[in-house]
Amino acid sequence: MKGSQDTATLNGERAAATAQQAGIVLVGNPNVGKSVLFSKLTGKFVIISNYPGTTVEIARGETRLNGEAVAVIDTPGVNELASRTGDAQVTCDVLRDRPAATIVQVADAKNLRRALLLTLQLAELGRPQMLVLNMMDELDRCGGRIDIRKLSELLGIPVVPTVATAGTGIHLLQKNVAAARKASDFVAHAVVPSGDPGADYDRNVERLKRVNEIMGQCYTLDRPRHPTFAQKLGWWATDPLRGTLLLALALYFMFWFVGLVGAGTFVNFFEEVVFHRHISPWAIRAVDAVLPFPHQHAMEPSEYKLEIPFTPTRGIELMTSTRETLAPKYSLSAGATLSWWQQALRFIHDFLVGEYGAITMAFSYGFAIVLPIVATFFLVFSLLEDSGYLPRLAVMVNRLFRGMGLNGKAVLPMVLGLGCDTMATMTTRILETRKERVITTLLLALAVPCSAQLGVLMAMMARISYPAAAFWVLLMVGVAFAVGWLAARVHPGARSDFIMELPPMRLPQFGNIAIKTLARLEWYLTEVIPLFVLGTAILFFLDRLDLLAKMARVCEPLVKGWLGLPPETANAFLIGFLRRDYGAVYLLNAATGANPTLSAHQVLVAMVTITLFMPCIATMFMISRELGKRTALWITLFIFPFAFFVGGVVHRLQHVLGF
Amino acid sequence: MNKPPHHYHLCPLCGFEFERTETHCADGCPMGKFCNLIRCPNCQYEFPAEPRLLGWVRRLFCREPSKATQREMVGLHELEVGEQGELVCLSCEQHARRNALAVYGLVPGIRLVLQQKRPTFVLRVGETELALESDIAREIFVKRIPHEHAAATAGGVTPA
Ligand SMILES: Nc1nc2c(ncn2[C@@H]2O[C@H](COP(=O)(O)OP(=O)(O)O)[C@@H](O)[C@H]2O)c(=O)[nH]1
Ligand SMILES: [Mg+2]
Ligand SMILES: [Zn+2]
Ligand SMILES: [Zn+2]
Numbered sequence: 001m002k003g004s005q006d007t008a009t010l011n012g013e014r015a016a017a018t019a020q021q022a023g024i025v026l027v028g029n030p031n032v033g034k035s036v037l038f039s040k041l042t043g044k045f046v047i048i049s050n051y052p053g054t055t056v057e058i059a060r061g062e063t064r065l066n067g068e069a070v071a072v073i074d075t076p077g078v079n080e081l082a083s084r085t086g087d088a089q090v091t092c093d094v095l096r097d098r099p100a101a102t103i104v105q106v107a108d109a110k111n112l113r114r115a116l117l118l119t120l121q122l123a124e125l126g127r128p129q130m131l132v133l134n135m136m137d138e139l140d141r142c143g144g145r146i147d148i149r150k151l152s153e154l155l156g157i158p159v160v161p162t163v164a165t166a167g168t169g170i171h172l173l174q175k176n177v178a179a180a181r182k183a184s185d186f187v188a189h190a191v192v193p194s195g196d197p198g199a200d201y202d203r204n205v206e207r208l209k210r211v212n213e214i215m216g217q218c219y220t221l222d223r224p225r226h227p228t229f230a231q232k233l234g235w236w237a238t239d240p241l242r243g244t245l246l247l248a249l250a251l252y253f254m255f256w257f258v259g260l261v262g263a264g265t266f267v268n269f270f271e272e273v274v275f276h277r278h279i280s281p282w283a284i285r286a287v288d289a290v291l292p293f294p295h296q297h298a299m300e301p302s303e304y305k306l307e308i309p310f311t312p313t314r315g316i317e318l319m320t321s322t323r324e325t326l327a328p329k330y331s332l333s334a335g336a337t338l339s340w341w342q343q344a345l346r347f348i349h350d351f352l353v354g355e356y357g358a359i360t361m362a363f364s365y366g367f368a369i370v371l372p373i374v375a376t377f378f379l380v381f382s383l384l385e386d387s388g389y390l391p392r393l394a395v396m397v398n399r400l401f402r403g404m405g406l407n408g409k410a411v412l413p414m415v416l417g418l419g420c421d422t423m424a425t426m427t428t429r430i431l432e433t434r435k436e437r438v439i440t441t442l443l444l445a446l447a448v449p450c451s452a453q454l455g456v457l458m459a460m461m462a463r464i465s466y467p468a469a470a471f472w473v474l475l476m477v478g479v480a481f482a483v484g485w486l487a488a489r490v491h492p493g494a495r496s497d498f499i500m501e502l503p504p505m506r507l508p509q510f511g512n513i514a515i516k517t518l519a520r521l522e523w524y525l526t527e528v529i530p531l532f533v534l535g536t537a538i539l540f541f542l543d544r545l546d547l548l549a550k551m552a553r554v555c556e557p558l559v560k561g562w563l564g565l566p567p568e569t570a571n572a573f574l575i576g577f578l579r580r581d582y583g584a585v586y587l588l589n590a591a592t593g594a595n596p597t598l599s600a601h602q603v604l605v606a607m608v609t610i611t612l613f614m615p616c617i618a619t620m621f622m623i624s625r626e627l628g629k630r631t632a633l634w635i636t637l638f639i640f641p642f643a644f645f646v647g648g649v650v651h652r653l654q655h656v657l658g659f
Numbered sequence: 660m661n662k663p664p665h666h667y668h669l670c671p672l673c674g675f676e677f678e679r680t681e682t683h684c685a686d687g688c689p690m691g692k693f694c695n696l697i698r699c700p701n702c703q704y705e706f707p708a709e710p711r712l713l714g715w716v717r718r719l720f721c722r723e724p725s726k727a728t729q730r731e732m733v734g735l736h737e738l739e740v741g742e743q744g745e746l747v748c749l750s751c752e753q754h755a756r757r758n759a760l761a762v763y764g765l766v767p768g769i770r771l772v773l774q775q776k777r778p779t780f781v782l783r784v785g786e787t788e789l790a791l792e793s794d795i796a797r798e799i800f801v802k803r804i805p806h807e808h809a810a811a812t813a814g815g816v817t818p819a
Contacts, residue, residue: 079762079763080758080762082758108786110785110786111785111786111787112785113764113785114762114763114764114785114787117762117764142786144786200754200758201754201757201758201761204758204761204762204766205761205766205767208761208764208766208769212768234788235774235775238775238778238779238781238790239775240777240778243778391790394790395778395779395781395790396778398778398779398790398792399778399779407792408779408790497756497759497791497792497794497795498779498790498791498792498795499759499760499763499789499790499791499792499795500789500790500791501763501787501788501789501790502781502788502789502790504788
C-alpha cells in the first residue's frame with residue numbers, strides 16, 4: 001500500500017516536471033466546455049459556442065501552475081481517436097507532436113459513458129492524463145450523481161469536478177495537473193491492441209463493456225419527473241409543426257432586429273447624425289485648414305428621423321430634425337487660378353474628403369452603414385448559437401438540403417453567411433466531405449447575401465413593388481436550389497451521413513455573447529475597411545484619369561445591351577468585383593439618390609445581378625485557401641457570367657412579368 | 660401504426676425476424692446483385708429466401724408467425740415515438756457508419772428512447788440527444804421494452 005503511494009507521488013512529480021516543460025493539452029468530446037475552460041485557464045478568448053465542431057483551429061495559451069507558466073492547447077472535440085477524419089486528425093496530430101504533454105481530458109459529466117470511452121482510448125496511449133468532469137451543474141439538474149473518489153480510484157488518475165462557466169473547480173484543476181499520471185491497467189488494457197482499422201467498431205464495443213462496469217460502480221441516475229422548460233423548448237424546435245412556427249418567429253425576430261432596427265434605426269443615426277452632421281463636416285474643415293486652396297463647400301440639408309420600427313413601413317416616430325450641414329461638394333472661389341502647389345493640395349483634399357473620398361465615402365460606408373448592420377447580425381447569431389438552436393435548425397432542414405447533396409449541418413455556414421461570407425466559407429470546415437464543402441461554398445458565394453449587402457438591397461427594395469420584391473426573394477432561393485441540385489449531380493463524391501448531436505438548449509450567457517460579437521466584429525472590420533479604402537481609392541484614380549467614363553463605354557454592350565441598364569452603372573459592377581455590397585451602394589445611389597436614373601424594372605435587374613456576384617475579394621482568397629486555387633478559379637469563372645446571365649434573363653422577361 | 664407484417668424472414672440460425680428490404684447479400688459476393696441469398700442483420704448468417712409461392716401457401720394455411728408488436732426485434736423506425744428500446748444490433752454495411760454510432764454509446768445492450776420521427780429521427784441515449792436520418796434509423800435494430808419495465812429502468816421524461 002505504502003509502496004504504491006510512493007510510486008504514485010513519484011509519478012506525480014515526474015508528471016509535474018513534464019507538464020511544465022511540454023504543457024497540457026485539453027482533449028474531449030465536442031461541446032463539453034473545453035474552450036470555456038481554456039479561456040478560464042489562460043485568460044485568452046476563443047470562440048465558444050453551443051454547437052458541436054466550432055473549434056476549427058487549435059488555440060494556444062498559457063496558465064500558471066505553482067507560479068510557473070505552462071502552455072495550454074485547446075483542441076477540436078473528438079468522439080474517438082481512432083477515426084482519421086478532420087477534427088480527430090488534428091487532435092491526434094497535436095498529441096503526437098507533443099509526446100511529453102499532459103493530457104487533460106474534459107468531459108461532460110452528464111455524458112459520462114461517452115467520455116469514458118475516450119478516456120479508455122487515451123489511456124491506451126500510456127501517457128500522464130487526468131479527467132475533468134465539467135458541467136456538474138447540469139448533471140445535478142438532471143438527477144445524476146458521480147462518486148468521484150471511486151471513479152478516480154478505478155481509473156487511477158485524478159478526477160476533478162468543475163463548472164467552467166461559473167469558474168468553479170478551476171483551482172482544484174490547476175492543483176491536480178501535477179498529479180496527472182498513467183491510467184490503471186484496468187482502463188488501459190480493456191482491449192487487446194490490433195492494427196486492423198476494420199476492427200474499430202468491435203474494439204469500441206469491448207471498451208464500452210468496460211465503461212459500463214466502471215459506471216455501474218460510481219454513477220447513479222434519478223431523473224426528475226418533469227422536463228424543464230429548456231428541454232421542452234428543445235423538443236418543440238425539432239417538431240414539424242411547432243418547429244416551423246418557432247423558425248418563423250426566429251426569422252421575424254432576426255428580420256426585425258437586423259433589418260429594421262440595425263439597418264434602419266441605427267444606420268440612420270450613424271449616417272445622418274454621426275457622419276453627415278459631425279464627422280464629415282469636421283473632417284472637411286480640418287482638411288481645409290491643413291490643405292488650403294480657395295474653394296467653398298456647399299451646404300446640404302440633413303434630415304433625421306428617429307423611430308421604433310415594426311414593419312418596413314410602420315413604426316412609432318419619436319423625433320425628427322432637419323439641419324444644414326457642410327457637404328463634400330465644393331466650388332472653386334470665383335476668379336481663382338490654382339498654382340501647381342494648390343493643385344497638389346486639392347488632389348489630396350479630394351482623396352480624403354472629396355466625392356470619392358476615403359473619409360467621406362469609405363469610412364462613412366464602412367462605419368455608418370456596415371458596422372451597425374453587421375453588429376446587430378452577429379449579436380443575433382451569437383444568441384442563436386449559444387442557445388443551442390442551430391443544430392435543431394439543421395434537423396428541420398436536413399430533408400431540404402438532401403436534394404442539394406448536402407446534409408442539415410450545412411445550415412450553420414449558410415446562416416453565418418448572412419453575416420459575412422468570408423467567415424462562413426471558413427466555417428464550412430465543419431462539413432465532413434469535400435463535396436459538401438464545395439457545394440456549400442459555391443452557394444455561399446452565389447446566393448447568400450451578407451447582412452451589409454442585404455441592408456443595402458432592402459433599401460433598394462423600397463423602389464420596387466411588393467410582387468417584384470417577392471420575385472427577387474423567390475428567384476434567389478430558386479437559383480440556390482437549382483445550382484445546388486445541379487452541383488450535387490456534377491460533383492463526384494458522396495455526402496456524409498446525418499448523425500448529429502443536439503446539445504441542450506441553454507440560456508445564453510451575456511458575457512460570452514458580448515465577447516463573441518465583438519470578436520467577430522473585429523475580424524470583420526479588419527477584413528472589410530481596407531477593402532473599402534482600396535475600392536474608393538481605385539474609383540478615385542479612375543475618376544481622376546477619366547477612365548471611369550471610358551470603362552463605362554467598354555462595358556456598354558454588356559450593361560446597356562444585355563442588362564438594359566444605364567452605362568454609368570458599369571461602375572457599380574466594377575466595384576462589385578471588389579465587394580458586391582459596395583457595388584450595391586452605387587446602385588442604391590443611382591436608384592434612390594437625389595436624381596434617380598433607374599426605373600423600377602432596372603432596379604430589379606440590378607438587384608438580381610449584384611446579388612449573384614461574388615461576395616468580395618476576401619471571400620475569393622478564403623475559398624482558394626480552403627479548397628485550393630483550381631476550385632476557387634472554377635467557382636469565380638462560373639459566378640460572374642452566371643450573374644450577368646440571370647440578370648439579362650430577368651430583363652428579357654420584363655413584359656412577361658409585368659414589373 | 661405498423662405496417663402489416665409481410666415479407667418477413669426468419670433467420671434459421673438465430674431466429675431473428677426481419678424485413679426483406681433491409682437485407683442484402685454481403686458485399687464482395689461474386690454473383691453481385693443476382694445473388695438471392697439474404698443476410699440476417701442480427702447474426703450475419705446468409706441463407707436462401709423462402710420461395711414466394713411457398714410463402715403464400717404458408718400464409719394461407721398457417722397463422723401469422725407473430726404480430727409485429729410481439730416480435731422480438733424491430734427496426735428503430737418501427738418504434739412508437741416515446742417508446743424505449745434496447746439496442747440489439749446495427750446492420751450497417753459500412754464500418755465507418757457503425758462506428759460513428761458506437762462512439763455515441765450506441766452498441767448492443769444500450770437502452771434508448773425514440774423522441775421523434777419527423778422530420779428527422781431523434782433518439783436519446785443517456786443524456787445525449789442524437790438526430791439521425793431515416794436511412795440510418797432503419798439500420799438500427801432494437802428490442803422493445805414494455806412500459807412498465809421502462810419506467811423502472813431509464814425512467815424519466817420524453818416529449819409527449
Ligand atoms: N451549464 C454549463 N454550461 C457550460 C459549462 N461549460 C461550458 N458550458 C457551455 O457549453 C457550451 C460549449 O462550450 P465550449 O467551450 O464551446 O465547448 P467545446 O466544444 O468543448 O470547446 C457553451 O454554450 C458553454 O457556455 C458548464 O460547466 N456548465
Ligand atoms: Mg471549442
Ligand atoms: Zn474642402
Ligand atoms: Zn451472396
